[in-house]
Amino acid sequence: MSFQLNGVPVNEDLRQGSCTGPFTINPFALEKIEVVRGGTALYGAGSPGGIINVITRRGRTEALSVDVTAQTSFNTKHKTATGTTDLYAGAGQRSGIADYYVAASHTDGGRARDAVGDPLLSSGYEAVDVLGSFGLTLPDASELRLVTTFHNENVGRQFYPSGALIPATRIARVVEVAAHPQVDQGLDRNLTATLSYTNPDMLGHAVSVSAFYQNQVIRQRDNFFAAASGDDFFASNRRNDRFGFRSAAVRDYRLGDGASLKISYGFDYTRNALYRFVVDAAANQAVIGVISPEIVLRTFAPFAQGELTLGSVTLTGGARHEWYRGEITDRSYSPTLGDAGVPGRIGTSKLTLLNVGAVYRVTDAIQLYAGFSQGAELSQLGRAARRIRNPATLTPEPATSDQYEVGIRATHGALRFNAAAYYSTSDSAALLQADPVCAGITPICPLIPLRSPQRFHGIEADLAVKLDPRLQLSGVFTLQRGKVFDEGTGRYINYATDVVVPLRVTARADWTPTERLGFGVQISHYGASSFFTPAQAGAGLVDTDATTLTSASARYAIGPVELYIAADNLLNESYVSPNNQAAGSGSFAYYRGAGRRMTLGMAARF
Structure with missing residues (x-):
């Protein structure tokens, strides 16, 4: 790309x-x-x-x-x-x-x-x-x-x-x-x-x-x-x-x-x-x-x-x-x-x-x-x-x-x-x-x-x-599979989740009860993978667990000024991202993902 x-x-x-x-x-x-x-x-x-x-x-x-x-x-x-x-x-x-x-x-x-x-x-x-x-x-x-x-x-x-x-x-x-x-x-x-x-x-x-x-x-x-x-x-x-x-x-x-x-x-x-x-x-x-x-x-x-x-x-x-x-x-x-x-x-x-x-x-x-x-x-x-x-x-x-x-x-x-x-x-x-x-x-x-x-x-x-006019729902669905030819075995083997997305579903709702006030909620689910045979898992290839994360936001307009608040990982989930899971438990890259991050802001246009 x-x-x-x-x-x-x-x-x-x-x-x-x-x-x-x-x-x-x-x-x-x-x-x-x-x-x-x-x-x-x-x-x-x-x-x-x-x-x-x-x-x-x-x-x-x-x-x-x-x-x-x-x-x-x-x-x-x-x-x-x-x-x-x-x-x-x-x-x-x-x-x-x-x-x-x-x-x-x-x-x-x-x-x-x-x-x-x-x-x-x-x-x-x-x-x-x-x-x-x-x-x-x-x-x-x-x-x-x-x-x-x-x-x-x-x-x-x-x-x-x-x-x-x-x-x-x-x-x-x-x-x-x-x-x-x-x-x-x-x-x-x-x-x-x-x-x-x-x-x-x-x-x-x-x-x-x-x-x-x-x-x-x-x-x-x-x-x-x-x-x-x-x-x-x-x-x-x-x-x-x-x-x-x-x-x-x-x-x-x-x-x-x-x-x-x-x-x-x-x-x-x-x-x-x-x-x-x-x-x-x-x-x-x-x-x-x-x-x-x-x-x-x-x-x-x-x-x-x-x-x-x-x-x-x-x-x-x-x-x-x-x-x-x-x-x-x-x-x-x-x-x-x-x-x-x-x-x-x-x-x-x-x-x-x-x-x-x-x-x-x-x-x-x-x-x-x-x-x-x-x-x-x-x-x-x-x-x-x-x-x-x-x-x-x-x-x-x-x-x-x-x-x-x-x-x-x-x-x-x-x-x-x-x-x-x-x-x-x-x-x-x-x-x-x-x-x-x-x-x-x-x-x-x-x-x-x-x-x-x-x-x-x-x-x-x-x-x-x-x-x-006040409520909109949206969503995205993605499912991927990938294989690469392995010279050692002479056949194709599956890519792990550091390359492909086994399943990803994102759902979002946006609600504007008034012209000045708005709310948004988004849920992203990463599905578990089951790409590898027991023999491949024994050779170090890793299947990954599911992860679900939620974010939310709210805004309020006062004239030309908009105040907003947002939270990523709203529920403060403790998780390892699918990409890092693919590195393998106990590895250099096997660390947790980011915790809840709160954002406070003001935007204005004059």
Whole structure:
């Protein structure tokens, strides 16, 4: 899945790591979230399951509009050092041919604790976010727009699993560890910018052109403490730069008698560069080791998509072709660094992704649809480049997948319903495994790329119904299964709940007894899994227990000001999340989930 911020990809495509890019925006700055399912021809490698595009606010009112939000949250069992406070302020308007919106926020983040007040893996932090959106409407109804975001986060004290267990339990003991001596150097900084031009009628086409840039810098200053061995201070510097260009032209043709054709085509270019070095934080951050040498990947991609409507039937189809070129640079390269990758051009590759689909409108309120799409996932080039001696042998061939889906969308009065079944298969999925070279030598081995066949299938449904103008009920149902080919046994084995969701049901009720007063309650149930045979369980594969969590909220409006209160894990359940259960009882990651967190806040718009 490609996660984008105003159209700027922020995934760590070249080397999965901290994966913090999607969280480098204050949620109060969001206007809407766009979701496109399936590996469509429009997005290519890095988006095998589609995209999630987060759109930030822009000025839309003729009068100056000001947004202010202040909130604080805390663990109700142990308030000390768990409090997180957010302050947000933004202002914007649209005046004549121009519009603008600017905002800033500050977050003082506390650490997490479970239902009994014990620490959970987390770090304190302080973050500042800045947002700007500036638009200009030109005489031919075209628009020029610049959107930029900036996030700077400084890290603080850590809670970290100690390698020991809480007495009389199989729960991992998480403790407060000593701060890294250079913890003040630690940060997570992300800058994004998008400059776009749209024209609704250029030579009969609706045209859009955009250039985007992302720069993320992470300075990790951690203490990998273990009860048996004590402090283990670690420092690394990571940087990911991305520059790209997108273009698309869309033309509609009216064919008569309820028939129409829409053609879209364009060209994309992306330059993606990443490095991560181990540094001596006390010696001017000198490079002393290599986790990933700097690797640069360039992608060139033309695409075309067609949509033909014949009465109640719409047929779609498209293709995207991608070429890949790149190199390992000589940034901080030294042959004395054993894990360094030798600089030079890497191998080249290309691929074509196809998609087809159909929608049948049974009535104006009911649609049936089916589709086939191909996706591609970049395959951990940063990890593969580590220690490489001949860069030409490193080929950036994405892991492709075939995805099939059928579904129904329906509305009936106050009822809205969607359901879908899907199947996905890949002959060579991009996975990770512990480096066998260090087995038995170090307690934690680096992860290296692994290619292996895998399969997924599942069903999902959502429903919303407005029982009356004041009461709405909604729910989501998800069931997944997945398998990966195991070289050791020569057959497919099930994935655990750290990868798939055995069963998840979420139900929500929203009640507004008056225009000013509103209440919400949500219950999420994660079903138990039964994926593994006794023999597989004996080999360390873990089935997980069911978990049910409840949250609730209330709000009250006084003029332009809204006061609200919310509680996550309302009943303060003590549980281990299904994802952590999959690590196995007594393991490093087998610690409890977050306890009840109460949120108090105020939001106003003037």
